Amino acid sequence: MPGKNDTRVVKSFCRMCGKCCGIDIQVENGRVVKIGAMKEHPVNRLCVKAQAIPDLLYSPQRITHPMRKVGGAWQEISWDEALDIITEKLAGIKENYGARALVVHLGEPTVGTAATGMAARFCSLYGTPNYTSGASLCFAAKGIGHGLSISRHMLPLSPSYENTRCVVVWGHNPRQADIGEEADIIAAQKRGAKLIVVDPRTIPLAKRADIHIQVRPGTDCALALGLLNVIIGEGLYDADFVGRWMLGFDKLAEHVREYSPEVIEKITWVPADTVRHFARMYAASKPATITQGVSLDHCINGVQNSRAISTLVAVTGNLDVIGGNTYNTPLKQKSLRVKGIVAVDEAIGADFPIFNKFVSETTAMPVADAIITGKPYPVKAMIIQACNPALTWPDSSKARQALEKLDLLVVSDLFMTETARLADIFLPAAVFPERKFIADYATKGIPLLALSQQALEPPADCMEDWWLWAELGRKMGYADYFPWQNADELFAFLLEPSGVTLKQLEQNPGGIPYSQPEQERKYEQEGLDTPSGKIELFSPTLADYGYNPLPTFTSLDNLSERYPFTLITGSRVVAFSHSQHRNVARLRKLVPEPVVEINPEPAGKLGITGGEQVALESPKGSITLKAVVTPDIHPGVLSIQHGWEEANANILTASDPHDPVSGYPGLKTTTCRVRKIGE
Ligand code: SF4
CATH class of the missing domain: 3.40.50.740 (Rossmann fold)
Structure with missing residues (x-):
């Protein structure tokens, strides 16, 4: 048992975020003195938060009594x-x-x-019956959206970078959310893979991408339907795989016919030719993988976003192949329910x-x-x-x-x-x-x-x-x-x-x-655990509950003269996990205060030069924080982090409208305005 007066290395995981990286905890005289990467563990590329574990353990602010x-x-x-x-x-x-x-x-x-x-x-x-968890706001929309296509349960698809020929990074910034993944993506690119980034912000990977799509927040499902329009219309899908494994392909083909690239341009801000270029590059690269962030969950049709993405993966023959998108069913354990x-x-x-x-x-x-x-x-x-x-x-x-x-x-x-x-x-x-x-x-992604x-x-x-x-x-x-x-x-x-x-x-x-990570196309041996036993592009489960059975875009035209910007909240920052860790001095030094990012074009019109305090206002409320003027964001979009008490992003957000399937609010589609303090 652990105790005092001992010196040892303990094999543990970091749980400063949900990645669970393997760590060696060095204990001297009963105190944790150092954290290192555990070499035996396959997930061991640590971020800055791992070094702050002792600060968290020995924080004088910690409360140790009821x-x-x-x-x-x-x-x-x-x-x-x-x-x-x-x-x-x-x-x-x-x-x-x-x-x-x-x-x-x-x-x-x-x-x-x-x-x-x-x-x-x-x-x-x-x-x-009211047991609830963080799944009410994070991750589950993706698991449900992918799961509805290939399972009766939550089953998120994982990106696979080995041998991939194309990586699509969609609403996800690995530099802040998962540095190990960013290294995998860059390595794949160096091996010759194409890189496509879909994000209204110019994240670091966007600067080295073959295509950067500055999509309008909340319209990702429409963009995916536009890609399907091109892929199906130009015969770029895997016809053999579709014929053997899919339920509802004809209905899907009919459904996406109305989403031509020209229509998509009007909805998403993405030029029609770029939609075509994206679709052709993704479909022609075999295999190709998509990594999607929680941004896609935080929309009023987040489950349908993930339905559309799993459909893209499936029709292009990238389901459960190395270099495409894989799935793994967790090992059975006893239920406590x-x-x-x-x-x-x-x-x-x-x-x-x-x-x-x-x-x-x-x-x-x-x-x-x-x-x-x-x-x-x-x-x-x-x-x-x-x-x-x-x-x-x-x-x-x-x-x-x-x-x-x-x-x-x-x-x-x-x-x-x-x-x-x-x-x-x-x-x-x-x-x-x-x-x-x-x-x-x-x-x-690892069994x-x-x-x-x-x-x-x-x-x-x-x-x-x-x-x-x-x-x-x-x-x-x-x-x-x-x-x-x-x-x-x-x-x-x-x-x-x-x-x-x-x-x-x-x-x-x-x-x-507990199974071979390199095992591909598990459905060929195990079948698929959907009601039809096929990949359900048309979901009878959604239909039974009165939802749209095909991946469907819901429009949210909420911009106005009073609130002309779309605010995205909740972007990850590597120093903190949600509202945690801001009281750890070592991490706080890295990101000392909350900021709002604004493009120079609207900033210039509003007289905002950067570095000053501005008021950010939505129909729900107002907060004050520092402006950062940067070309790395679309002119129609503002971005702030969540989790700051000093400038609480959720003063501005609303619980309605929300995704009808998951209940998730549109945290990436809040309308707002910004002004210099005193104007
Ligand atoms: S990514 Fe960072 S915070 Fe998350 S588990 Fe790994 S080391 Fe810890």
Whole structure:
């Protein structure tokens, strides 16, 4: 076991973001002193955040004891007292309003950890269908969109760079989001692959691209349909593959006929000839791969964006080939869900049945409205773990108003976040080197299961995320369902169906591959897990639920004289992960303040020279931040990061309109205006 007075290297993963890079944690005298890349691990190209792990662990701002708010002031209490208060409150809320008055919400740092299953288990036993997570805002739209084409489940396609002849980087900036991926793309280009970048910003890869498409935010689906128009119209698709494996090709061909490059130019700002050039380059390169960012999720038709992209991949014969786009089904582990207790159609997100079905949880996006209006039923309590919705949910004013209205708000986190400040009870959490966890890399394109070893004991009263649910469950009377006393017991239970043991994972720090990454066209042996057994270009599932069964573009013509710019929020920045890490001085030095990027042409007209404070206003609100004038952004677009308390991007965003399938808001299509302060 880890302890003091020891010097050793611990094989772990970095969890400063969801990439889970393999790291060597050097411990001296019980303290983490250095982080290095783990050479045995296939994902090991570390970004700057990894070096800040000790700063996070030993931050003086870290809260290490449970606290309750009394008369507006925080008081330290024991875990026992904290859980007793929560138990009593939850029992009362259930009695007065019903169990569904509780919403549980887990954030990105818990993704892939046992905490998610434990929280969902707790929800079922309490009787609420309202288990929610960061999937309500990130990643799931892609998994659903791709999944609807090739599976009954979330199944995101991964880019494959080996031997590829063409890379399309779509709404994604690897320089900030994934430096290892950027290196792979540049290496592919050096081997002769073409590079196409689709982004309203001139990201670093755009400067070395064969084609840079400055697409109008929110019109990506239309662009993809325009590409399909050219590819199908010019016979550039893989006819043999289409004939054997596709459902609805004729309907698709008919559907895209109206999206000629000339029509697409009017919708997307992309010249018709460029649309043709893009389509021909992508279709003629065999194999070709597409890497898409979360930007495409954050549109009012984000699921259809991903449907359209998976259709492009399929009709060009690039599905599950090395150098094209591959998929991997995660290794089977035991589910912690308790089935048959809660009715999903009573969930707060019942209006999003495909999200509920594919993600196996409900969406949190309607929660703020439900708390404020009491409709469709009262929501009186939330337990939020590792998430900061006061900053990260759309329409922050509404989110804040909702959180303040709750009878009980419990927040478990490392620091006193903007959301934690609104809480009644604060529960201190462990940082990832203070706990073990298992990661499956299937959704990252690698069929690999690996164990992150615990390097340290958590300080003072900080506890592992999964333990909170087990202990609260025991207090609530569900002890039979939470028999695990430590992480090893829980992980052994979870691993049972996988055929992999904890001991094997401990002996293989670089992970255990569970299928051959080089295996192509798995559907030829395994079939496809769609209702028809084919790639569903026409989706009967979407049709059954009343959605457009073909990849369909929804227009959002929301620009006006008053709000002439489209604002994109949420662009990644390598120093931070969402709203986290701005309190780490080493990282804050890299990006000291929030900025808005504006093109010189509109900046000149508005008298903005760069470096001054400007007011950024949308129909929802206004924030003040520094202007950066740069040619690296389309003149009609402004860009800001999310996660800054000083200039909260979500003061400007709205929860409506939203994607009808995923519930995701249009974070990339907010209309706004900008002016110099004082004008
Ligand atoms: S923060 Fe950086 S080093 Fe850590 S997992 Fe993410 S990409 Fe890897």
